[in-house]
Amino acid sequence: MVMSKFEEISPADFFYRNRDIAGFSNPARALYSTIRELVENSLDACESIGVLPDIYISLRHVKGPVDGTAVYRVKILDNGSGIPGSKIPLAFGKVLYGSKYRLKQTRGTFGLGGTMAILYGQITTNKAVRVVSSTGGASMYEYELTIDIRRNRPRVIRRRVHKNPNGWRGTLVEFYTEGDYFRSSFRIVEYLKQTAMVNPYAEIVFADPRGRLYVFERCVYEMPPPPKETLPHPYGVDVETIQRLIAHTETKTLLDFMTKHFHRVGKAIASKFLEAAGLNPKLNPKRLGREDVVKLVHHMKSFKGFLPPDASCLSPLGEELLKAGIEKELKPEFVAVTQRKPSSYSGYPFIVEVGIAYGGGITKPGITLYRFSNKIPLLYDEASDVSWKVVNQMIDWSRYKVNLNVDPVAVIVHICSTRIPYKTVGKEFIADRPEIEREVLNGVRTVARRLMLHLSRKKRIQREKKRLEVFGKYLDKLALFSTKLSGRRKPPDLKPLLVKIAKIDLAEVEGVSEAEKRAILEESPVVEVKPYEKA
Numbered sequence: 001m002v003m004s005k006f007e008e009i010s011p012a013d014f015f016y017r018n019r020d021i022a023g024f025s026n027p028a029r030a031l032y033s034t035i036r037e038l039v040e041n042s043l044d045a046c047e048s049i050g051v052l053p054d055i056y057i058s059l060r061h062v063k064g065p066v067d068g069t070a071v072y073r074v075k076i077l078d079n080g081s082g083i084p085g086s087k088i089p090l091a092f093g094k095v096l097y098g099s100k101y102r103l104k105q106t107r108g109t110f111g112l113g114g115t116m117a118i119l120y121g122q123i124t125t126n127k128a129v130r131v132v133s134s135t136g137g138a139s140m141y142e143y144e145l146t147i148d149i150r151r152n153r154p155r156v157i158r159r160r161v162h163k164n165p166n167g168w169r170g171t172l173v174e175f176y177t178e179g180d181y182f183r184s185s186f187r188i189v190e191y192l193k194q195t196a197m198v199n200p201y202a203e204i205v206f207a208d209p210r211g212r213l214y215v216f217e218r219c220v221y222e223m224p225p226p227p228k229e230t231l232p233h234p235y236g237v238d239v240e241t242i243q244r245l246i247a248h249t250e251t252k253t254l255l256d257f258m259t260k261h262f263h264r265v266g267k268a269i270a271s272k273f274l275e276a277a278g279l280n281p282k283l284n285p286k287r288l289g290r291e292d293v294v295k296l297v298h299h300m301k302s303f304k305g306f307l308p309p310d311a312s313c314l315s316p317l318g319e320e321l322l323k324a325g326i327e328k329e330l331k332p333e334f335v336a337v338t339q340r341k342p343s344s345y346s347g348y349p350f351i352v353e354v355g356i357a358y359g360g361g362i363t364k365p366g367i368t369l370y371r372f373s374n375k376i377p378l379l380y381d382e383a384s385d386v387s388w389k390v391v392n393q394m395i396d397w398s399r400y401k402v403n404l405n406v407d408p409v410a411v412i413v414h415i416c417s418t419r420i421p422y423k424t425v426g427k428e429f430i431a432d433r434p435e436i437e438r439e440v441l442n443g444v445r446t447v448a449r450r451l452m453l454h455l456s457r458k459k460r461i462q463r464e465k466k467r468l469e470v471f472g473k474y475l476d477k478l479a480l481f482s483t484k485l486s487g488r489r490k491p492p493d494l495k496p497l498l499v500k501i502a503k504i505d506l507a508e509v510e511g512v513s514e515a516e517k518r519a520i521l522e523e524s525p526v527v528e529v530k531p532y533e534k535a
Contacts, residue, residue, distance in 0.1 A: 010152035012095040015116055016123060021424060022112060024120045027069045029380075031179030032187045034120065035059070037113030038076045038173060039192070040376060043199060044106055045080025045171065047315075050226060052218065053202040054079045057192075059181065061209040067182040071125055072209065074117075074177055079170040083133045085141035085161070092118055092131050092173070093147050093154025106227075106374065114173075119147055121177030128157050129175035136169035181209050187379055192216060193329055194370060194377035198317065198414060200325035219328040220321060230313035230418070231263040234273075234300040236347025242293050246285045255281040264307040273303050309349040311342035316351045316416050317375070326355050330410055333359030336450035337412075340443050345435040350417035352436070354443030356451050362408040367391055371430075372414040378428055385429040387413040390440045400452040401459075409451070413440055 015022055023033035039055060046053035056077045064070025083091050090097050095115050118129045134140040144158040181188075185208065192206055196216035201223050204216040232241060251257045258270035265273075274281045277299035279292075288296065300306075317325070319337045326335050337355040344350065362368065371378040371387050382388050391411050397404055421431040430436065483490070 010095075010150060012119060012147055012149045012152040015095055015112070016119060016149050019116070019120060022116045023380075023428070024116065027178055027180040028183035028187075030120055031059075031072065031177070031181060032184045032191065032379075033113075034074060034117040034177055034179070035188050036191055036376075037117050038074070039195060039204070041114045042076060042078035042080055042171070043195075043202065043375070045078060045082070046202075047223065047226060049081045050223065051079060052221065052223065053199070053204075055202065055204045057204070057206045059188075059207070059209050061181070062176065066209070069178060069180050071176055072179050072181065073174065074121070075172070075174045077170065077172045082135035082169045082171055083131075084135060085133075085139070088131055088133055088141055088143050089145055089154035089156055091115075092129060092143075093145050093156075095119065095147075095152055115147070117177070118173075118175055119149070121175045122146055123149075124178035125176040127176040129173065131174075132172040134164050134168055134170065136164075136167050138164055140164045140168065189214060191377050191379055194372070194379075195375075197325040197329040197370070197412075198322070198372045198375045198377065200321055200328055216329075220324050222321065224315045224317055224321060227315040228312045230309070231261060233263045233309045233344070233347035233349075234265065234303070234306050235344075237262075237297060237300060239293055239297050242297055246288065246293070249285060252284055253282050254279055254285055257285040263309055269305055269307070272305050273299070276303060276305075309342075309344050309347060311349050311351055313418050314342070314349060314351055314416050316353055317414060319353075322353055322355055322412070322414065326357050326410075326412060330357050331361035332357035332410070334451065334454045336447040336454075338443055338446045340439050343435055343439055345421070345433050348417055348419045350415060350420075350436065350439075352439040352443050353414040353416075354440065354447050355412035355414075356444075356447035357410040357412070358451055358454065359408060362410050364408055365406055366404045366409070367397070368408075368410045370410060370412045372412070373420045373422075373427070373430060374416050375414070376427065378430075380428040382429070384423065386432040386437050387411075387415075387430070387440055389432055390437060390444055394441055395444055395448065397448070400448040401455045402448075402451070407455070411444060411447075413443070415440070 009017075019025070019030075024030040035057060039057065042055045043053055046055075056075075058073075058075040060073045060075075062071040062073055092115060096112060097115070121127070121129065128144045128146045130142070130144050132140060132142045140162040142158075142160040142162060143156060146155045146157065147153075148155045188208075189206070192204055192214060193216065196202065196204055200220050201218050202216075203218045204214075206214040206216075208214065245257075245261050249257055249261065251260055254274055255267065255270050258265050258273065259267055271281060277296065279296065316339060319339050322339075323335055323337045326332065326337070335355065335357050337353065340352040340354070342349055342351050369382065369388060369391050371382065371385055378385065391413075397409075402409055415430060415436060420427075421433055421436070423429055423431050
């Protein structure tokens with residue numbers, strides 16, 4: 001009989017062995033995930049201090065075939081908050097260590113992405129990462145380090161402290177990694193384009209291995225309000241959460257415990273809840289037994305008197321910024337956006353923002369879906385996402401006068417929440433929670449109705465243009481014929497009549513602006529009749 005051998009592995013060792021679940025399944029996907037994770041960290045660092053992001057990314061080919069798997073040098077520079085010198089080794093050399101384990105909206109969720117990119121670079125090239133950072137003080141800190149995978153801790157190779165006379169603030173990360181830019185270039189550029197769309201206040205510059213420079217300029221100088229850290233909502237807690245709160249609480253009664261540690265729970269609501277749960281408000285929470293904690297959680301989930309969570313912990317784009325980003329990157333003929341009211345699932349607040357764009361720079365017939373979560377573009381596994389289900393299975397586009405074989409339409413869905421229900425650690429698609437599905441569906445219907453009005457007006461205008469073309473084609477012949485019959489030498493000027501007819505017809509087309517009317521009249525054929533000469 002062979003005895004099984006039991007052992008413990010570190011988080012770094014786990015993700016080293018299971019890199020696929022973090023989005024590093026192959027060289028092409030790994031290079032895309034590396035750029036994505038580092039850009040998201042830079043954007044979060046800038047937004048945390050309310051500064052307009054300036055991000056520079058450089059990807060340089062080092063060795064290997066240019067049309068296959070090769071070694072690349074990755075470099076990214078931002079003007080964000082910077083990292084204190086003492087925290088740099090842990091921030092970049094320890095898996096599942098970071099500043100994003102707070103209950104508020106952030107791009108990162110697991111404190112994994114940036115470190116995982118460095119870990120992948122280390123295991124494929126065996127080279128160290130170089131980090132330079134400053135919080136704006138008198139010093140800049142430079143580290144060269146690797147990750148001790150077995151122990152999940154940084155191994156510092158070199159540490160330097162430089163003077164910072166200009167007060168520079170930000171972070172520079174540089175390391176080598178294995179990737180396939182030939183197969184991932186489209187995804188990387190598309191990711192940066194969509195990032196610029198949903199972050200129109202950011203300036204992003206990307207120098208690729210082929211010597212091309214991509215510049216995504218900011219088009220607005222206003223940022224959405226930053227999210228605030230919040231408390232857990234009673235509907236979203238479990239037994240472990242309650243036990244952790246009890247272990248660290250300084251409150252002496254259950255009434256104070258409820259009001260201090262939970263979101264939107266005042267004394268009146270706490271008193272009603274404890275009475276309904278059959279618990280003494282004056283009981284010390286540390287005296288609750290295991291069964292009492294289970295009973296408390298059960299009553300929290302079934303009590304109907306708690307207020308829904310508010311959206312102060314969220315930072316949605318807003319309709320103006322979302323519209324500006326869509327117009328900047330897609331250059332459409334028509335745009336409509338809407339922001340749904342805050343809602344919640346399992347005690348976690350979320351907001352859905354939806355946009356729709358038509359024509360112009362959008363040339364592909366049918367529906368092109370752009371998915372975002374917490375201002376992150378989602379490019380992979382589209383068919384598994386709740387937004388894809390809504391747009392392709394639950395919406396009958398013919399009801400909105402959209403011909404999928406002809407009309408080029410882009411649908412933009414942005415979901416922001418303190419906890420996005422991703423299906424995998426790779427953060428590429430969102431689970432079809434009923435509450436989120438309902439809000440996405442209602443948002444798409446709202447903007448689709450606005451598109452329907454635009455298409456209806458457009459078709460009416462096209463009909464009027466055709467009528468004017470017919471008038472313009474035959475009026476000159478009628479003028480010549482009538483001049484000949486009347487024996488006059490000079491034909492009548494029929495242009496004012498044509499304009500008058502056009503104005504009357506356009507006035508009946510609902511929603512056509514004066515500018516559109518003028519444009520139609522200017523584009524209409526001008527009746528020019530040559531004088532009729534008698535034989």
